[in-house]
Amino acid sequence: MSEAIRKTVIIGSGPAGYTAAIYTGRANLDPLLITGIQPGGQLITTNEVENFPGYPKGIDGPAMMEDFRMQAERFGTEVIQDSVAKVDFNTGQGYHSVWTENGQHYKALTIIISTGAAANYLGLESESRLMNKGVSACAVCDGFFFRGKEVGVVGGGDTACEEAIYLANLCPTVHLFVRRDELRASKIMQERVFKKENIQIYWNSEVQEVVGDDEVSGVKLLKNTTNKEIEIFLEGLFIAIGHKPTTQLFQDYLELDDQGYIIIDPESSHTGVEGVFACGDVADKVYRQAVTAAGAGCKAALDAERYLNQVSQT
Secondary structure, eight states, X not given: OOOOEEEEEEEOOHHHHHHHHHHHHHTTOOOEEEOOSSTTGGGGGOSOBOSSTXXXXXXXXXXXXXXXXXXXXXTTOEEEOOOEEEEEOOGGGTSEEEEETTSOEEEEXXXXXXXXXXXXXXXXXXXXXXXXXXXXXXXXXXXXXXXXXXXXXXXXXXXXXXXHHHHHTTSSOEEEEOXXXXXXXXXXXXXXXXXXXXXXXXXXXXXXXXXXXXXXXXXXXXXXXXXXXXXXXXXXXXXXXXXXXXXXXXXXXXXXXXXXXXXXXXXXXXXXXXXXXXXXXXSOSSOOOHXXXXXXXXXXXXXXXXXXXXXXXX
């Protein structure tokens, strides 16, 4: 007996996926959400979220994602903890196929992709150990906790410059660690950094170790032109060396930009394949916030509902 064709399958959880599930559930689309290897996305590793509306006292990331999941299930979403192994977005069959790591095969008229993007890290043991204890990959998310403190930023591109400028408005000194002897950022971002008197740039510098037991207390730097090591006092370290969108599964079917993000219609969540929509960090390399991801999930759900209505009328 062949598998029933579902109206909607959502690939990936987090704010985008769960919001899409809430909206498609309320629209009676009987959504199936496949969580992925890390249910809840990047927020699962976030200790405290203070900038999402509706949580005036703040909330830790895992608890917030549990709220999202329960709300999605309240409206009929079937949530399965599994990862997608393969997809086939073949519109000629009238449906799309998804296979999971556990060997399940699902067919759906619409697919909503919300697999997110993962921050790149330095790969240091000390960095991992002190994650959320002074080490962060998002100044907009966590900078508030470091007001009045000495912080560092790793990176030389636009993201690193943006993070440094943002933190410079909160902190007495921002130490910017750049591996090369120049910034890779755009000229306008470089100029903004250079104009900030409290941003101190360390050229040809690589972080060798994040210092601290239970919280960040500094970094050990290697000057790669002299092989000299120095230690700098810090109370927070922000890693800004880029993100990698989780799009490998879709590269044979969807158009990706040069960084691997899914290209969508700027006025909607439509990809280049009919019935396939993308939302959240997998298609957003600019904002990467929980609240913008949730909004994008809403858009994807509404787009999927409208698409199904149009198909049913033809």
